[in-house]
Amino acid sequence: MMMFLTLFLLNFYSSFSSELSCSVNYEDRLDCGISGTTQEECESKKCCWSPTTSNQNPYLGKLNSGDVPWCFYEKGVTPSPTPEPTTCFLLSDDDSSAPFSSSEVAKFREYYLDNINIEGKGGVVAAPDYNTPGGSYYYHWMRDAALTMRSLQETSSSLSDYEIEMNSYINWVVTVQAETDTNGYDIRTEPKFNLPNGDLFTDGWCRPQNDGPGLRATALIMYANTLISNDNFDFIKKHLWRVEDDKITGAIKYDLDYIVNNYNSSTCDLWEEFTSSDMFWNRITMKKAMILGADFATKMGDDETAALYTSTAEAINSTLYNNHWDGKAIYEAEGRTYDGAVIVGFNVGYDKSDNLFYPTSYEVASTIKQYNLLFCNEYTINTKDTTNNIPGVLYGRYGGDTYAGGNPWVLTTAALANVFYRGAIYIKENGLPDSNALNVWKDVFQMSSTSKINADTFLNAGDSVMQRIRYHVIADEYHLAEQIDRNTGVQMSAEDLTWSYSEVLNAMKSRELATK
Numbered sequence: 038m039m040m041f042l043t044l045f046l047l048n049f050y051s052s053f054s055s056e057l058s059c060s061v062n063y064e065d066r067l068d069c070g071i072s073g074t075t076q077e078e079c080e081s082k083k084c085c086w087s088p089t090t091s092n093q094n095p096y097l098g099k100l101n102s103g104d105v106p107w108c109f110y111e112k113g114v115t116p117s118p119t120p121e122p123t124t125c126f127l128l129s130d131d132d133s134s135a136p137f138s139s140s141e142v143a144k145f146r147e148y149y150l151d152n153i154n155i156e157g158k159g160g161v162v163a164a165p166d167y168n169t170p171g172g173s174y175y176y177h178w179m180r181d182a183a184l185t186m187r188s189l190q191e192t193s194s195s196l197s198d199y200e201i202e203m204n205s206y207i208n209w210v211v212t213v214q215a216e217t218d219t220n221g222y223d224i225r226t227e228p229k230f231n232l233p234n235g236d237l238f239t240d241g242w243c244r245p246q247n248d249g250p251g252l253r254a255t256a257l258i259m260y261a262n263t264l265i266s267n268d269n270f271d272f273i274k275k276h277l278w279r280v281e282d283d284k285i286t287g288a289i290k291y292d293l294d295y296i297v298n299n300y301n302s303s304t305c306d307l308w309e310e311f312t313s314s315d316m317f318w319n320r321i322t323m324k325k326a327m328i329l330g331a332d333f334a335t336k337m338g339d340d341e342t343a344a345l346y347t348s349t350a351e352a353i354n355s356t357l358y359n360n361h362w363d364g365k366a367i368y369e370a371e372g373r374t375y376d377g378a379v380i381v382g383f384n385v386g387y388d389k390s391d392n393l394f395y396p397t398s399y400e401v402a403s404t405i406k407q408y409n410l411l412f413c414n415e416y417t418i419n420t421k422d423t424t425n426n427i428p429g430v431l432y433g434r435y436g437g438d439t440y441a442g443g444n445p446w447v448l449t450t451a452a453l454a455n456v457f458y459r460g461a462i463y464i465k466e467n468g469l470p471d472s473n474a475l476n477v478w479k480d481v482f483q484m485s486s487t488s489k490i491n492a493d494t495f496l497n498a499g500d501s502v503m504q505r506i507r508y509h510v511i512a513d514e515y516h517l518a519e520q521i522d523r524n525t526g527v528q529m530s531a532e533d534l535t536w537s538y539s540e541v542l543n544a545m546k547s548r549e550l551a552t553k
Contacts, residue, residue: 058111059085067116070108075524079108124406125413125420128482129428129501132493135548136503137515142545144515146192149538153185154202156233159209161185163229164519164531170441174531176229176238180307181536182206183252184385188539190259192546196267203260207276209235210253210288225250225295228309243305243312248319250292251326252385257289258329265336278337285339293330296323297349306370307378308434313370317361318378321386321394324353328388354391362400366407369435375411376435377449379404384455384543396460397470397495402477405453409481411436416445416523422505429454429505431521441530444520450506451540457499458547464492465551496551503544517541 069084079086089105110116137145152162161182164174186206189199213235218224220237226245229238261273274280279287300323303314327350334343361367361379369376383394383401394401412432413419419431431445432453438444469475475487482498484490509521510528517537518528 058113059087061085061109061112063089063105066106066109067114068106068108069110069116070106074108076108078524082108083111085109085111123413124409124430124480124483125423126409126430126481126483127423127426127428127501128484128494128497129504132497132500135545136500136507137541137545141515142542145517145538145541145545148516148533149185149535149542150202152533152535152538153189154205157205158233158235159202159205159207160230160232160235161206161535162232163536164534166532166534169519169531171531174534175232177209177232177235178229179227179249180246180252183249183256185535185539187252187256187259187385188543190256190263192542196263204272207257207260207288210257211276213237214288214291220244223295223299225292226304228305243309245302245304246309247295247299247302247304248307248316248322250295251319251323254289254292254296254326255322255329257292258326258333261289261333262336273337278333285342289330289333290342293326293346296326297345300349300353306373307376307381308440311370311372313372315356315360316370316378317357317367317376318369318382318386320353320357320361321382324350324357325386325388327353328390354393357393358400366404367394367400373435375408377408377432377446377452378434380408380432380449380456381452381540384452384459387459395467396456396463397474397478399470399474399477401456401460402470402474402481405456406477406481408432408453412445415443418445418521418523418526422508422526427505427508428501430502431505431509433520433523441520442523444523444529446520447506447510447517447528447534447537448519448540450502450521451537451544454499454502454506455540455544455547457495457502458544458551460495461492461499461551462547464495492551496548499544499548499551503541503548506541 069082070079076086086108088107152165155162160177162175163178163181167173167175186203189202193199213230214224216224216237218227218237220227220239222245226247226249227237228242228244228246230236231238257277261277264273277287277289278285300320301314303312304316304319305312306316307318327346331343331346331350334346366375367379368374369378383396387394409430413430415433415436416431432449433443433445434449469490472487475490478490479487482490482494509526510517513528516533518532519530519534519537520528522529
C-alpha cells in the first residue's frame with residue numbers, strides 16, 4: 038500500500054511540475070519548432086505543446102495568433118544558440134543517364150494533355166481534384182493556363198502537336214476578355230473562371246492579379262510567331278491583332294495595353310496570399326511580354342506601338358535589379374523575401390535581349406545558394422534524402438509557409454532543375470561566367486574548386502534535382518501532385534496538378550537541348 042501511494046505521489050508531482058514548467062505566457066514563449074512541427078515531433082524534443090487560437094489568446098492586441106509558438110521551451114529553459122544553416126544540396130555521382138526515360142516523359146505528357154482543352158472549349162483545369170486543402174482545383178486559373186499553353190508550345194516538336202489546343206485556348210481567351218467583370222475589377226486581372234464554359238468565378242478571392250495579361254500575351258505571341266513563319270496571317274488578323282476603323286484590337290493588343298497602364302498597380306502575389314505593387318514575379322514576366330510585344334508589333338507594321346512597348350519594358354527593367362537584389366539574393370517583395378516565385382521567374386521572365394539574370398550569373402548563383410540554405414533547413418525530408426544519398430534538393434514556396442502544412446512543391450523544384458539545365462546551355466553558347474559567379478557556384482554545388490565547373494556540372498545539377506523528384510513520384514506511377522510532404526516525402530495536396538507537369542516537361546525539354 039505504501040509503495041502504491043509513493044508511486045502515485047511521484048506521478049502526481051511529476052505531472053504537476055510539468056504543467057507548471059509549460060505554463061508560459063504567450064509573449065514569453067520561445068519557439069522550439071518550425072512551421073509544420075507536429076505534437077509528436079515537439080514532445081520528442083522535450084518541449085511543451087499547446088495549440089493557440091485567436092479566441093484563446095488575449096495577447097492578440099499586440100501579437101497575431103500565428104506568431105505565438107505552439108511548440109515552445111519549458112519555463113526557465115534557455116535554448117542553445119541556433120546553429121548556422123547548412124546546405125543539403127547533393128550532386129549525383131551518376132551523370133550518365135537522364136532522370137526520366139522518354140517513355141516516362143511521355144507518361145507525364147499524357148496526364149498533362151488530359152488537363153488541357155476541357156470538353157473542347159479551350160479551358161485548362163488547374164487540377165482535376167475537387168478535394169484539396171484549398172478546396173476544389175477544378176477551375177481555369179488564368180496564370181496556370183497561360184503558363185501551360187506556353188509550355189505546350191515550347192515542349193512540342195511541331196505545330197500539329199498543339200494547333201487544335203491553341204486555337205481552342207485563343208477562342209476561350211477572346212470570349213473571356215469580352216465578359217463583364219461583375220466583381221468590380223478589370224476582367225483581364227481576374228484569377229479564375231468556371232469550367233467548362235468560362236463564366237467568371239464570383240466568390241471571394243485574392244484580386245486583382247495583374248500578371249495574367251503578360252503571361253497570356255506571351256503564350257499568344259509565341260503562337261502568332263509560329264503562324265507567321267507558316268504564312269498564316271488570317272487567324273492572327275481575326276483574333277490576335279485586328280485592325281478595325283484604323284484602330285488595333287485583338288487578344289494580344291488588349292492584354293499588352295493593360296501592362297503599359299498598370300504594371301505598377303497593386304496586385305496579389307503568385308500564391309494569392311498578399312498584395313504589393315512591386316512583385317519580382319509580376320515585373321519580370323511583364324517585361325518579357327513587353328519585349329516580345331514590341332517585336333511582334335514591329336512585325337505587324339505598328340512601329341508606334343512597338344516603341345511604346347519598348348519604353349514600358351525599359352521602365353519595368355529599371356526596377357527589377359535595384360528593387361529586388363538585396364546583395365545576397367533576389368527577393369520577391371517587401372514582406373515576402375525569399376520566395377520560390379523568383380526561381381520560376383528566372384525561367385519564365387528571362388530574355389536574352391537584355392540578358393538580365395542570365396542562368397549562370399552571380400545574382401542567380403547567389404540566390405540559389407541562399408534558397409538552398411532556406412529549404413534545406415525548412416524541410417526534414419531534405420535532410421533525410423541527403424543522408425540517404427538521394428541527389429538534389431526540394432524547393433517549396435517560401436520559409437514559414439503554412440498552406441497544407443508548408444511543404445516542398447514539385448513545380449518550384451522542377452523550375453530549379455530548369456535553371457541548371459539552362460545554365461548548361463548558356464555555358465555552351467557563351468562560355469563560363471566570371472570568377473565571382475564561379476566562386477558562388479562552387480558553394481552551391483559543394484565543390485572544392487572552381488576549376489572543375491563546366492556545362493556538364495550544370496547538367497548534372499539539373500539531373501540531381503530531377504532525380505530527387507523522381508524518388509518521390511515513382512510510387513505514384515509518375516502522376517504529379519502539387520506538394521511533397523515535408524516529413525514523409527509522400528506526394529500530397531492537389532493531384533495531377535497541371536503546373537507540376539508543365540515545369541517537369543519544361544525542365545526535361547531544356548535538358549534535351551543541353552545534351553545536343
